[in-house]
Amino acid sequence: MAIRRGRGVAAINYPTGMNLGGDPTQALVHSTPTGNFMVTLSSVDLGQGMKQIMAQICAETIGVPTDRVIVDTADTDTGPHCMGTFASRGTHRAGNAVIQAAKEARQVMLEVAAEELEVNASDLETDGQGNILVKGAPQKSISIFDVALAAHFKRGRSISGRGMFLIPRSYPEKETGAMKPSTCYAHACTVAEVEVDDETGEVTVLTVKNVFEIGRALNPKMVEQQLVGGSWMGISHALYETTEPYYPNRDHGATDFNQYLMPGPGDLAATEIIVLERPSADGPFGAKGPGEMCANPQIPAVANAVFDAVGVRIDTLPITPERILRALKAQAAG
Amino acid sequence: MELRKDYFADVRKDDLHEIGQPRPRLDSPGHVTGKTAYFADRNFPGMLHLKMVRSPHHHARIRSIDTSEAEKHPGVVRVLTAKDVPHNVYTILILIQIGPEDETVLADGKLRWKGEAVVAVLAETERAAQEAAAKVKVDYEVLRAVFDMEEALKPGAPIVNEYHGRNYYLYDSGECRKVRFGDVEAGFAEADHILEQSYQSSPIEHAPTETTGCVVAPEGNDRFTCYTNTQAMFFTLDNTSIILQMPGSKLHFVGGTVGGGFGGKVDVIVEPIAILAAKLTGRPVSFIYSREEEMQISSPRAAERVVIKDGVMKDGRIVARKVTGYTDAGAYSRHSPYGAQKGAAHYPGPYTIPNVWIDTYCVYTNRTPSSAMRGFGVTIGDFALEVQMDKLARLIGMDPLEFRFINAYRDGDMKAHRQPTEGAALIECMQEASRAANWPVAEKYMAMSSYRKGA
Numbered sequence: 107m108a109i110r111r112g113r114g115v116a117a118i119n120y121p122t123g124m125n126l127g128g129d130p131t132q133a134l135v136h137s138t139p140t141g142n143f144m145v146t147l148s149s150v151d152l153g154q155g156m157k158q159i160m161a162q163i164c165a166e167t168i169g170v171p172t173d174r175v176i177v178d179t180a181d182t183d184t185g186p187h188c189m190g191t192f193a194s195r196g197t198h199r200a201g202n203a204v205i206q207a208a209k210e211a212r213q214v215m216l217e218v219a220a221e222e223l224e225v226n227a228s229d230l231e232t233d234g235q236g237n238i239l240v241k242g243a244p245q246k247s248i249s250i251f252d253v254a255l256a257a258h259f260k261r262g263r264s265i266s267g268r269g270m271f272l273i274p275r276s277y278p279e280k281e282t283g284a285m286k287p288s289t290c291y292a293h294a295c296t297v298a299e300v301e302v303d304d305e306t307g308e309v310t311v312l313t314v315k316n317v318f319e320i321g322r323a324l325n326p327k328m329v330e331q332q333l334v335g336g337s338w339m340g341i342s343h344a345l346y347e348t349t350e351p352y353y354p355n356r357d358h359g360a361t362d363f364n365q366y367l368m369p370g371p372g373d374l375a376a377t378e379i380i381v382l383e384r385p386s387a388d389g390p391f392g393a394k395g396p397g398e399m400c401a402n403p404q405i406p407a408v409a410n411a412v413f414d415a416v417g418v419r420i421d422t423l424p425i426t427p428e429r430i431l432r433a434l435k436a437q438a439a440g
Numbered sequence: 441m442e443l444r445k446d447y448f449a450d451v452r453k454d455d456l457h458e459i460g461q462p463r464p465r466l467d468s469p470g471h472v473t474g475k476t477a478y479f480a481d482r483n484f485p486g487m488l489h490l491k492m493v494r495s496p497h498h499h500a501r502i503r504s505i506d507t508s509e510a511e512k513h514p515g516v517v518r519v520l521t522a523k524d525v526p527h528n529v530y531t532i533l534i535l536i537q538i539g540p541e542d543e544t545v546l547a548d549g550k551l552r553w554k555g556e557a558v559v560a561v562l563a564e565t566e567r568a569a570q571e572a573a574a575k576v577k578v579d580y581e582v583l584r585a586v587f588d589m590e591e592a593l594k595p596g597a598p599i600v601n602e603y604h605g606r607n608y609y610l611y612d613s614g615e616c617r618k619v620r621f622g623d624v625e626a627g628f629a630e631a632d633h634i635l636e637q638s639y640q641s642s643p644i645e646h647a648p649t650e651t652t653g654c655v656v657a658p659e660g661n662d663r664f665t666c667y668t669n670t671q672a673m674f675f676t677l678d679n680t681s682i683i684l685q686m687p688g689s690k691l692h693f694v695g696g697t698v699g700g701g702f703g704g705k706v707d708v709i710v711e712p713i714a715i716l717a718a719k720l721t722g723r724p725v726s727f728i729y730s731r732e733e734e735m736q737i738s739s740p741r742a743a744e745r746v747v748i749k750d751g752v753m754k755d756g757r758i759v760a761r762k763v764t765g766y767t768d769a770g771a772y773s774r775h776s777p778y779g780a781q782k783g784a785a786h787y788p789g790p791y792t793i794p795n796v797w798i799d800t801y802c803v804y805t806n807r808t809p810s811s812a813m814r815g816f817g818v819t820i821g822d823f824a825l826e827v828q829m830d831k832l833a834r835l836i837g838m839d840p841l842e843f844r845f846i847n848a849y850r851d852g853d854m855k856a857h858r859q860p861t862e863g864a865a866l867i868e869c870m871q872e873a874s875r876a877a878n879w880p881v882a883e884k885y886m887a888m889s890s891y892r893k894g895a
Contacts, residue, residue: 115879116826117844117870119790120818126778127536148673151467152701153649158465166458173466180696182673190672192706192812234457275536278781280612283619283798284858287785295869297877317872319865322452323443327462330441339814348642349740349808354498354587356554361732366645379441380872384448384865384890391459392452398815405819406826410840413830421827423641423820 107305111312114410117295120399121288122389124193129273131195132186133203135164135211136266141236141254143168143211145177148185149200154397155328156196162325163201163390167208168215169232170250194395197324198289201390203269210267218257218265219248290386292394293319296337296403298375300411304434307427309412311341311375314404319382321394326381333379333400340404341375342368345425447868467697476697479667482655484724488517490717491569493559493576494737495551498806499585499598502549502558506577510561513575515568518721520560522548525716526685529603531773532708535678542603543772543809545683545713550583552600552771553808555737562717562725585806589745589766592805600771600804609769609777609802617784619798621856627760627795631751633835638747639824643740643768646813650699652738653728654710656718663690664715669698671705683712684719691715703812707739707774739811742776743768746824751795752832756846761788765800765821770809775816777802782817785857789825790866791847796856844870845885851892864890 123129134146145164151157161175168175179185188200213227219238220227223246231241238253240246257263278285299312316337323329346367351358360366385392405423413419418433445454454460470476507519522528525545534541547558559576563569586592586600592607600607611617628634654668670676673693681688698705714727729738744767751760765783769776780802787798815822833843845867853861867890874881 113877113879114830115841115844115873115877116822116829117790117848117866117873118822118826119849119866120815121782121786124778124782125785126533126538148696150671150673150696150698150701152671152698152705153471155465155467157467158463161466162458162461162463166456169457172458172461172463180673180694182677182691182693185673187674188672190670190675190706191701192671192703193816278613278617278784278857280614281618281620282858283613283617283621283784283856285785286859287782287857290863291790293790293865293869295866295873297873297879315873315877317869317876319447319869321863322460324459325461325463326441326443328465333441336814343644343819347644349645349735350643353642353743353807354585356736359736360645361735363647363731366647366735368647378876380876381441381443382447382865382868382872383443383445383452384863384868385452386863391456398818402815402819402822403826405823406830409823409827410830419827419831421637421639421824423823 109301109303110415111301112411112415113297113299114407114414115297116403116406116410118403119291119293120194120402122198122290122395123195123273123288125276125285125287128275129189129195129199131188131199131203131271133200133207133269134186135207137211137254139254139258141250143170143175145175145204146185147179147188147200148182149188149196150180150191152191154332156191158328159197159324160200160204163204164208167205168212169234170236174236194397194399197393198389198395199271201393202271205269205390207267207269211265214263214265215253218261218263219253221261222248222253222256289388290321290394292321292396292399294399294403296407298404298407298411300408300415302412302415302430304416307430309345309425311408314341314375315378317380317382318396318400319384320396321386321389322383322392323381324391324393329381330379332397334377336400337377337404338369338374339401341408344405344408348424444872478650478697478699479655479669479695480653480728482667484657487724487726488562488564488721489566489569490714490725490727491561491573492557493561493573495554495556495558497580497582498554499583500551500580501583502547502551503579503581505559507559509575510572513568513572515564516561516572517564518562520546520717522546524720527683530683532679535675538777540603542601553806555808560713560717562721587805587807589768589803589805592803600806604804607804609773616799616801617781619784619796619856622795624760624762624795624797628751631759632754633752634749635832635835636749637828637831638745639827641744641820643743643810645735645740646702646704648700648702648704651729651731651734652705652710654714655726656714657724658718658722663692664718665692665694666711666715668693668695668711669705670695671701676708676711679708680712680715684716702814703816704738706812739774739809741813742779742810744820746821748824748828750828750832752836754836756836756838756843758791758793758847760795761793762797763787767802768807768810769802769804770807771804772809774809774811776810779817783821786818786821788856790849792849792853798856839881841870841874841879842881842885845881845888850890866890
């Protein structure tokens with residue numbers, strides 16, 4: 107009886123968005139009198155940071171710092187329609203809608219600035235710090251604060267924009283299954299290293315090295331939090347989780363976190379995240395949806411590592427000590 | 441985390457001001473200091489609490505329901521049964537014309553899974569609602585249940601859901617969603633080796649920090665404000681409008697700061713009955729799942745079974761792949777017909793295989809209805825596919841990572857569902873993994889690219 111070590115690899119891709127009834131999301135953007143920008147949506151922030159990302163996307167498009175953008179979301183009396191936050195679609199779909207709305211608002215903002223500076227709007231650019239400058243003559247400039255005041259009180263212009271992003275419904279062809287089920291694809295390759303105690307069947311995941319290709323890391327810190335959390339969730343899915351451990355007998359179903367098996371801090375592997383960016387053709391600044399994808403490759407990587415360690419295949423999730431011991435016993439017998 | 445900017449540098453400009461910057465989240469301080477308001481932080485004077493009477497059986501007919509003792513319980517304000525729900529039989533995807541309506545808000549005559557909602561009790565306190573729920577007497581005639589997808593598909597199996605009339609979802613393509621590409625039998629005939637294997641999974645829990653729930657306040661102008669942690673605002677509002685036969689203009693949903701979703705909050709379960717209760721009592725209503733309900737009542741990830749048959753050549757090329765996927769929807773559709781379809785489009789994985797045959801089934805059993813979860817329709821497929829890839833590599837004596845390079849899809853390759861591959865990056869992920877994990881592969885694989893000239 108011994109502790110045996112193994113490693114396994116898995117490589118995957120993951121579709122962004124869904125194909126069911128069409129996949130739309132809308133956004134509205136408007137400026138306040140002092141040149142802050144309000145993004146209005148009905149999209150839901152599940153804790154992953156959608157509001158922050160929409161603020162950064164709006165800020166980049168208008169040309170202001172992110173802290174000048176406020177996101178008002180998920181009130182059906184004010185926010186235009188969003189299909190919902192699922193299917194790795196939030197950043198991609200809502201982000202595209204915000205870009206469209208922000209571009210329209212930016213155009214009005216530049217037109218008002220052009221009137222104030224007595225130049226052509228096409229000769230203007232933003233400096234990203236809250237100012238609008240004449241290209242090639244940056245000493246001639248106006249602050250967005252002053253532009254917004256002028257729009258509101260002098261020029262009678264609404265600095266605002268509407269955004270709509272729709273992926274039309276694709277009906278799968280009945281006989282061949284030809285369909286367009288999603289837009290861009292994110293990618294991953296994970297290598298997991300495990301130790302398996304062939305006496306107890308217990309698995310310890312030592313290291314998980316994940317490479318994720320996600321189009322564009324819009325906010326690298328937030329990307330990191332999502333990818334690390336996903337990687338932990340993948341380990342949990344592989345080794346621990348079930349709501350019905352002895353189905354169809356339901357007596358052992360967990361009813362709280364004391365009973366529902368998930369890894370604690372001591373059970374988590376050393377986790378490495380490497381991110382590649384191949385911008386997608388249709389995503390906001392090239393972003394793809396990595397939210398779901400990042401919890402998938404660890405599961406088969408761990409399963410393959412268990413085989414590499416002790417030579418038995420566990421093809422049923424979760425890969426519990428009981429299943430490993432039964433397989434080892436069968437292997438010894440056979 | 442490490443950003444490897446050297447990959448794909450030729451197709452990316454890194455000249456942005458706000459995007460790509462690790463800006464601190466504006467909502468983090470509120471989250472970590474307990475100041476962020478969630479739906480359950482709404483508290484209204486006179487608010488009632490809703491608790492469900494749930495089925496103790498997997499499959500049963502309801503002979504009678506006696507709520508008289510429950511109604512007399514101190515603090516109880518109202519008890520609701522199926523007849524109180526205007527449009528009791530519903531299905532959430534009907535909004536996008538995917539029927540049939542197959543589920544009841546409150547059980548009517550029959551129940552199809554252990555834990556199904558039968559009677560709703562409204563009381564001044566959670567405790568009174570819970571105690572009164574225990575006093576509702578339901579006379580059940582227990583029926584034979586079916587727990588396994590293959591058993592459910594056999595002739596003579598008990599019918600789980602009469603609204604379907606058969607134990608699988610009927611697609612326009614028939615009993616399953618199909619993908620057909622090339623000639624899979626010719627591929628098997630040509631192959632040096634054939635490997636057929638089955639994979640299986642268990643339901644799992646989304647385990648959000650915040651359990652599913654809502655708080656509803658009547659506004660006095662015939663409108664109702666519903667504070668909710670749904671993942672999809674208008675989807676929930678529009679389904680509620682159908683179930684309650686109430687114009688959407690009467691409904692105001694407020695949400696948007698949610699303590700974890702993972703797909704567990706896209707079913708429309710708590711809002712319609714809570715709004716109905718607010719309407720019938722004229723009082724604010726709170727309906728929040730206990731942790732036990734979150735774990736055993738709210739939809740889990742589906743149990744799945746995946747059978748993969750591959751034909752592979754000695755040189756590492758996969759020449760044929762046949763996949764049969766079964767998704768256990770439990771007793772009701774919810775989002776499962778879509779999950780199974782999504783699986784059909786995902787197979788055969790990120791590999792270019794000339795001959796592919798996919799059948800994915802959405803099967804009904806007397807199990808807790810499953811629904812969306814992070815990786816819906818894909819996660820278990822990836823487990824099966826990638827363990828299968830490992831087995832195939834070992835079968836032909838090849839390094840598992842090198843074997844994947846041989847089959848990896850690249851720009852322009854036609855997928856089985858007839859979409860050309862665009863923006864592929866599997867090869868580069870594997871190259872970087874090879875380096876990071878010190879898992880060397882032959883130089884020719886490190887020299888590969890997802891790009892193709894002219895693609």
